[in-house]
Amino acid sequence: MKQYLFPPSLLLLLLIPFCGCTREVPDGMPATVPCFITVTQDGKPLAEASITLIPEDGGQWNGGGKTDAGGTARMYTQAKYEGIPAAKYKVIVAKTEFVAGVPESSDHRIKGTPDIYYELVEAKYANAETTPLTLDVVKGTKNYQIDIGQSVRIKVEER
Numbered sequence: 613m614k615q616y617l618f619p620p621s622l623l624l625l626l627l628i629p630f631c632g633c634t635r636e637v638p639d640g641m642p643a644t645v646p647c648f649i650t651v652t653q654d655g656k657p658l659a660e661a662s663i664t665l666i667p668e669d670g671g672q673w674n675g676g677g678k679t680d681a682g683g684t685a686r687m688y689t690q691a692k693y694e695g696i697p698a699a700k701y702k703v704i705v706a707k708t709e710f711v712a713g714v715p716e717s718s719d720h721r722i723k724g725t726p727d728i729y730y731e732l733v734e735a736k737y738a739n740a741e742t743t744p745l746t747l748d749v750v751k752g753t754k755n756y757q758i759d760i761g762q763s764v765r766i767k768v769e770e771r
Contacts, residue, residue: 637693641673644695646754647687649677649747651705653733654763657683658707661733665701665747666740673697696749703745705760706738707731708768729768733760 677685
């Protein structure tokens with residue numbers, strides 16, 4: 613019976629991170645800088661919100677991320693390249709709550725209720741045309757703060 617210093621399966625697991633796992637950057641994409649955005653609402657961290665950065669100059673290199681429990685989002689260019697190019701951006705913040713409806717019962721004695729959606733961020737922040745939020749991402753600064761005012765819970769009529 614052969615004895616190994618390391619079992620072959622363990623050796624394979626140790627080598628996987630070094631096997632072709634790099635992401636090639638697309639042609640023309642500028643260098644990126646680390647960017648973390650913390651979003652607060654009513655002075656509290658806003659968890660599970662989607663953040664989108666749209667270049668003010670009309671460029672093609674959008675950024676995006678999702679906030680964690682502490683309200684902080686790590687930003688990625690084109691949703692897969694860590695960091696974003698230094699530039700001025702419009703900031704879009706959106707968060708939706710879903711409440712599942714009750715289906716009709718098979719014997720039709722219980723009437724069904726539809727699914728309900730609520731927007732938890734004011735509509736002006738969720739649209740590139742109306743958002744008042746902007747961010748100037750510069751080299752050397754990687755942590756940014758954004759406050760979106762008071763909490764809201766606006767029922768979305770139809771989806």
